[in-house]
Amino acid sequence: MKPITTNIIFGDSKEKLREIPDNSVDLIITSPPYADSRVNTYGGIKPDKYVEWFLPISSEMLRVLKPTGTFVLNIKEKVVDGERHTYVIELILALRKQGWFWTEEFVWHKKNSFPGKWPNRFRDSWERLLQFNKTKTFNMYQEEVMVPMGDWAKSRLKKLSETDLIRDESKVSSGFGKRIANWVNREKAYPNNVLHLATECGNKNHSAVFPEALPEWFIKLFTKDGDTVLDPFLGSGTTSRVAKRLGRNSIGIEVLKEYYDNAVENINNKNDISSLVVEMRQPV
Numbered sequence: 103m104k105p106i107t108t109n110i111i112f113g114d115s116k117e118k119l120r121e122i123p124d125n126s127v128d129l130i131i132t133s134p135p136y137a138d139s140r141v142n143t144y145g146g147i148k149p150d151k152y153v154e155w156f157l158p159i160s161s162e163m164l165r166v167l168k169p170t171g172t173f174v175l176n177i178k179e180k181v182v183d184g185e186r187h188t189y190v191i192e193l194i195l196a197l198r199k200q201g202w203f204w205t206e207e208f209v210w211h212k213k214n215s216f217p218g219k220w221p222n223r224f225r226d227s228w229e230r231l232l233q234f235n236k237t238k239t240f241n242m243y244q245e246e247v248m249v250p251m252g253d254w255a256k257s258r259l260k261k262l263s264e265t266d267l268i269r270d271e272s273k274v275s276s277g278f279g280k281r282i283a284n285w286v287n288r289e290k291a292y293p294n295n296v297l298h299l300a301t302e303c304g305n306k307n308h309s310a311v312f313p314e315a316l317p318e319w320f321i322k323l324f325t326k327d328g329d330t331v332l333d334p335f336l337g338s339g340t341t342s343r344v345a346k347r348l349g350r351n352s353i354g355i356e357v358l359k360e361y362y363d364n365a366v367e368n369i370n371n372k373n374d375i376s377s378l379v380v381e382m383r384q385p386v
């Protein structure tokens with residue numbers, strides 16, 4: 103097995119991304135600072151300025167991503183003055199203008215979201231996971247994220263009707279069709295685009311950690327052993343830690359010294375034998 107590298111870089115992504123060669127990254131997965139919401143911890147970006155702030159960074163991401171690569175953006179619009187701000191929608195449109203294809207939107211259903219009572223809305227229990235690509239033909243290893251068929255299959259597939267044995271074309275001429283009989287004796291099915299994951303409760307000394315299962319799912323889906331994963335807003339180091347465990351090279355960038363140190367510690371502290379070489383860049 104070829105040794106892998108885990109590069110943790112201290113600095114601002116806007117500058118540090120310039121050090122990464124063109125077309126060298128297979129997957130970018132990241133959760134950038136949310137607009138304004140965490141102003142007390144690492145500085146928020148004003149919702150109205152979010153797109154303007156993000157575009158120079160995403161332009162570098164577009165340059166470093168391989169044509170076969172994927173960019174997954176975890177984001178959620180906040181409520182401003184009683185309504186959802188539109189910066190995420192504006193960002194999607196701006197990214198498309200910048201040259202990205204908006205391929206898909208996954209939903210992260212936060213299984214353990216904090217209960218609460220608001221006068222005009224219910225508690226927020228999901229976030230967006232926006233998938234962007236440089237081209238329409240990108241690497242995707244769907245078999246790596248297959249899920250057990252589940253109990254429904256036992257009863258549904260026990261007695262097949264005549265229609266189940268042939269390809270049943272869509273009644274609304276959507277072009278979609280299905281042949282139920284294809285799924286008999288199968289143990290696994292392809293998942294849907296909703297990820298049901300609990301938020302991270304372990305103390306990683308960071309206020310906005312995502313669960314390890316989140317980058318893990320996308321790393322398995324969009325990369326193979328020895329590929330390179332980038333997180334330009336590394337936080338506590340979750341993406342790099344998971345990439346290392348799965349035998350992928352990774353680059354993580356974090357602007358706050360305290361979080362950078364914490365990420366290095368989190369990544370090194372794991373009892374992990376998959377990475378043979380760990381290369382840390384020191385803060386300047």
Ligand SMILES: C[S@@+](CC[C@H](N)C(=O)[O-])C[C@H]1O[C@@H](n2cnc3c(N)ncnc32)[C@H](O)[C@@H]1O
Pocket residue numbers: 113114115116132133134135136144308310311312313334335336337338339340341355356357358361
């Ligand atoms: C939402 S947190 C990421 C959390 C991460 N997914 C985890 O699991 O720990 C965003 C991080 O981006 C960092 N950040 C903000 N602006 C940055 C920039 N321009 N360059 C690099 N890091 C930045 C913040 O300090 C913060 O730690």
